[in-house]
Amino acid sequence: xxxxxxxxxxxxTSVRTEVIAGCTTFLTAAYIIFVQPAVLGAAGxxxxxxxxxxxxxxxxxxxxxxxxxxxPFVVAPAMGHNFFFAYTVVIAGGTPWQVALGAVAIAGILxxxxxxxxxxxxxxxxxxxxxxxxxxxxxxxxxxxxxxxWGGVIVDSPGTxxxxxxxxxxxxxxxxxxxxxxxxxxxxxVPGATLIGMLAAATGALALGLTGWSGRLxxxxxxxxxxxxxxxxxxxxxxALIDAxxxxxxxxxxxxxxxxxxxxxxxxxVRGGTFPRARQxxxxxxxxxxxxxxxxxxxxxxxxxxxxxxxxxGRTGLAALVVSLLFLVALFFHPIVELVGGGYSTxxxxxxxxxxAPALILVGATMMEGxxxxxxxxxxxxxxxxxxxxxxxMTFSITDGIAFGLIAYAVxxxxxxxxxxxxxxxxxxxxxxxVRYVAF
Numbered sequence: 001x002x003x004x005x006x007x008x009x010x011x012x013t014s015v016r017t018e019v020i021a022g023c024t025t026f027l028t029a030a031y032i033i034f035v036q037p038a039v040l041g042a043a044g045x046x047x048x049x050x051x052x053x054x055x056x057x058x059x060x061x062x063x064x065x066x067x068x069x070x071x072p073f074v075v076a077p078a079m080g081h082n083f084f085f086a087y088t089v090v091i092a093g094g095t096p097w098q099v100a101l102g103a104v105a106i107a108g109i110l111x112x113x114x115x116x117x118x119x120x121x122x123x124x125x126x127x128x129x130x131x132x133x134x135x136x137x138x139x140x141x142x143x144x145x146x147x148x149x150w151g152g153v154i155v156d157s158p159g160t161x162x163x164x165x166x167x168x169x170x171x172x173x174x175x176x177x178x179x180x181x182x183x184x185x186x187x188x189x190v191p192g193a194t195l196i197g198m199l200a201a202a203t204g205a206l207a208l209g210l211t212g213w214s215g216r217l218x219x220x221x222x223x224x225x226x227x228x229x230x231x232x233x234x235x236x237x238x239x240a241l242i243d244a245x246x247x248x249x250x251x252x253x254x255x256x257x258x259x260x261x262x263x264x265x266x267x268x269x270v271r272g273g274t275f276p277r278a279r280q281x282x283x284x285x286x287x288x289x290x291x292x293x294x295x296x297x298x299x300x301x302x303x304x305x306x307x308x309x310x311x312x313x314g315r316t317g318l319a320a321l322v323v324s325l326l327f328l329v330a331l332f333f334h335p336i337v338e339l340v341g342g343g344y345s346t347x348x349x350x351x352x353x354x355x356x357a358p359a360l361i362l363v364g365a366t367m368m369e370g371x372x373x374x375x376x377x378x379x380x381x382x383x384x385x386x387x388x389x390x391x392x393x394m395t396f397s398i399t400d401g402i403a404f405g406l407i408a409y410a411v412x413x414x415x416x417x418x419x420x421x422x423x424x425x426x427x428x429x430x431x432x433x434x435v436r437y438v439a440f
Contacts, residue, residue: 043091053228054297069277250402
């Protein structure tokens with residue numbers, strides 16, 4: 001039956017290899033089970049319901065990837081998208097999280113509806129390559145900054161806005177020690193390095209009294225009721241949310257396409273920039289995003305962490321099916337999630353997350369790779385890319401980073417007499433962002 005469903009022999013693999021690859025991928029990607037409730041919890045969402053929604057949305061979308069596209073990739077809530085949701089749209093923008101979920105759903109629906117009209121290809125061709133890579137770098141810096149703040153390594157300062165924290169405090173020492181452990185494990189190629197480091201940190205936090213634990217290992221999954229079908233699509237259709245919907249769509253587009261091409265290329269199936277069943281793979285992301293918004297979590301997309309499973313021999317959807325089932329099993333380990341994701345109050349109005357913070361710093365570090373693709377020797381490419389990179393962490397806003405970058409591209413290219421080098425869509429988007437700043 002498995003041979004018939006997944007064509008194992010045609011891909012040169014076996015059931016044993018696929019199961020091992022699926023377990024490897026799960027260990028690498030499972031950190032999102034701990035991180036997502038903490039991130040969306042900061043936006044006022046019920047962390048238990050977010051955990052359940054995250055596991056269910058991941059299991060569903062990864063299952064679609066397994067059976068429909070037959071690729072060994074996990075599809076889960078995307079890092080970067082969740083911070084845009086929580087910090088830019090909800091916290092900074094003052095948007096209720098229900099409306100933000102509506103914006104996520106609309107972006108996913110647009111992804112599905114435009115799949116056959118070439119809009120995806122048009123957007124990808126129109127935006128400069130340096131700019132698209134710069135966006136990933138900027139998001140990485142934002143995630144790393146939040147991780148450093150959650151770990152107490154960086155704190156606020158009246159004179160300089162931010163400064164170095166007290167490195168002798170137990171939460172800070174735990175953060176830095178865990179970061180060192182995860183970094184060494186990653187450098188040695190240990191599967192599930194992030195998860196291992198977080199569990200080790202949770203043990204240390206428990207010993208230091210920085211977190212609490214009920215003593216149980218398993219329990220029934222938290223109720224989904226606080227977030228299930230709470231999305232407000234009508235509210236997300238307001239003019240003030242247009243840019244948020246655009247950014248959700250834009251990020252999903254480039255994350256999905258870029259990650260999938262990179263992963264499929266490792267299997268050796270990319271031909272001329274495309275790959276078999278590309279539409280099915282992309283629609284697994286989009287369908288998962290819509291379902292996730294209905295359940296109560298942010299945008300889902302294919303995870304680059306799937307490359308660990310590919311390295312372990314995963315070649316078919318059977319590996320993804322294993323990952324999907326393991327995320328369902330993870331639902332019953334909620335006490336462990338509470339232990340790992342628990343916050344520590346400093347008594348100064350701050351809550352630190354020393355177990356989760358190292359993972360965020362590491363994710364930010366891995367996203368720096370895109371900076372080498374920016375054309376730094378061409379000022380008309382370098383300045384817009386730089387603005388996109390620096391504005392995101394400095395303003396805690398992915399939208400503003402994209403806006404500043406696009407506006408700078410239009411101004412600098414046109415001013416240098418090189419207006420024809422960029423697609424007209426860039427000028428349209430830049431003009432819309434200018435109107436946004438002026439009118440709103």
